[in-house]
Amino acid sequence: GSSYRKTSQISCVCDYTSHFSNYASCRCNRGYTGNPYIPGGCKDINECEQGIDNYGNPYDCGGGGVISGATCINLQGDYNCVYKNHRPLVKGLGSSFGSLIFIGAIYGLYKFIRRQRRLIQKKKFFKRNGGLLLQQQLTSTQGNVESTRVFTSRELAKATENFSITRILGQGGQGTVYKGMLVDGRIVAVKKSKVVDEDKLEEFINEVVILSKINHRNIVKLLGCCLETEVPVLVYEYISNGNLFQHLYDEFDDYTITTWEVRLRIAIDIAGALSYLHSAASSPIYHRDVKSTNIMLDEKYRAKVSDFGTSRTVTVDHTHLTTVVSGTVGYMDPEYFQSSQFTDKSDVYSFGVVLVELITGEKPVSFLRSQEHRTLATYFTHVMKENKLFDIIDARIRDGCKLHQVTAAAKIARKCLNMKGRKRPSMREVSMELEKIRASSSVDMQPHDDEYVSENEEDNEQRVMDVNIGVESWNNVAVTAPASQYNVASSSLSSSDIEPLFPLQTR
Structure with a gap:
């Protein structure tokens, strides 16, 4: 113990007995080895290298001089195991770990609060x-x-x-x-x-x-x-192929729609869809905004009616009375514009305009035409009255079309554009007639006497309505391009061929 530590610097120890005064028994002290009977004969043992002392006792710090972080240091007649002080490191690690836990807890709480706020916001939006x-x-x-x-x-x-x-x-x-x-x-x-x-x-x-x-x-x-x-x-x-407006007015460089057969099929598709909405659906549905920009075309050029934002389901009286007239100039039923009463025949009128677009390739409203014929409906009615249909058939289909089919389709279009809704056919009748036209031969297409009833009366009404809708009301309407479900921005219109949109407040 401590007494040994005090004598550890002495390499040799001799004991003198009372019996032999001149004789001494000597030995190397602990931590030394060698011959104790000669001066300097006891040499220090390097315990850190040998592992045992001269008595054969193990004394190293363990593991070749290092154990549990202890280092063996050789002393004169002794050795010492120096242990590194890990307390600062442990404290530092503990402090860092605690800080990480704290930061993690704060971040987790932040994420939780943020998630809850998002959930609350989503619920708020969902309800709103x-x-x-x-x-x-x-x-x-x-x-x-x-x-x-x-x-x-x-x-x-x-x-x-x-x-x-x-x-x-x-x-x-x-x-x-x-x-x-x-x-x-x-x-x-x-x-x-x-x-x-x-x-x-x-x-x-x-x-x-x-x-x-x-x-x-x-x-x-x-x-x-x-x-x-x-x-x-x-x-x-x-729907990958854009809308009918884009194809009719050369916004796509393809020639598929330049055949009458494709255009007739598109008309039949549209008529079939509107017929379904009016009669075959669970409750009658009026589209209220039928126009060429709302007719999408798939990769096979089959038509699909889109954009039902202003549609209404009809239940009892099959009419819908509104205080705000909404629609697109050139397609809007004049009777609806005057009365604010939308019926299935209002969709029929709009379809008639689209059918005329397919036949003529003319835009529903154009300033290139004279003022009294600015809307396509009035222009087409005038041409039909003058029996000059051939002159306005789209040049892209004129030569290759079946003229008797185009003529028959034009007569259906004129019926759809009758100023009085009750005289217009239903969409079911229109759909059936168009199907007959596609399956017909020229001998089947015979005009009927009832197709031109009250021509002069209708023409006068048409002119009055055109003045009310197509000219005077435009002064009170912001002029915008026709809207579509897709590619609206790509519909390029010149300043002379743009269409104002409603709603207008009726009086």
Whole structure:
């Protein structure tokens, strides 16, 4: 112990006995080895290297001089195990670990609060965007709930690369349409509405509910919607080939639509879709905005009717009285404009304009025509009265068309454009007549005497209505290009061929 430590510097120890005064018994002290009977004969043992002392006792710090962080240091006649002081390190590690736990806890709390805020915000948006009303409406539509999916905002953000500008298909008055790809690989059109007020929310919910009821090959299918975002979002099937307006007016460099057969088939597709909406659907549906920009074309040039934002489901009286007249100049039923009463025959009138577009290739409104014939409906009616149809047939189809079919289709168009709604055929009748035309030969196409009833009276009414709608009312309407579901921005119109949009407040 301590007494040994005090004598550890002495290498040799001798004991003298009382019996032999001149004789001494000597030995090397602990920690030394050698001959104790000669001067300097006891040498220090390097315990750190040998591992045992001269008595054979193990004494190293362990493990070749290092154990548990201890280091063996040789002393004169002794050795020492020096242990490193780990307390600062342990304290530092403990402090760092505690700090990390604290920071992690703070970050976790931040993420939790942020997630909760997002959930609260999504619920707020869902409620504000009419989610509860939509659920109630969809629940009341028997057998259609499962066909309409509610997407999460995260799904649609991923599908559209966070609504990247490179994914924009078109922009219009109601919002922006993006091209997206769902997780299952389906290509979709994502319609993101502009910031809407409560008055517009009913319109949005109306579109979702109406489309959820519809299953027709010539009507754009609604895949679902998202109500968790600040503005409502609709997800449609993607129609790859643009709209009819673009193809008719040379915005695509293709010649498929330059044949009468394709145009007649497109007319039949549109008529069939509107007939389904008016009569075959569970409840009659009026589209209210039939026009060439709302007729999409797929890769096989089959027509699909789109954009049901202003549609209405009709229940009892089969009419819809509104205080605000909405529609597009050139396509709007004059009778609806005057009375604010929309009927199925109002859609028939709009379809008649589209049919005339297919026949003539003329735009629904053009300042290139004279003032009294500025709208295509009045121009076409005048030409038909003058029996000069051949002169206005689109030059791209004139030579290769079956003239008897074009003539028969033109007569149907004129019936659709009758100033009095009750004299117009129903869309079902129009669809059936167009089918007959496609299957007909020239001998089957014979004119009927009732096609030109009260021509002079109708012509006078037409002129009056044209003045009211096509000229005077334009002074009070902001002039904009026609809207479409996709590619609205790409519809290039000259200043002489633009169309103002309604609504107008009726008096």
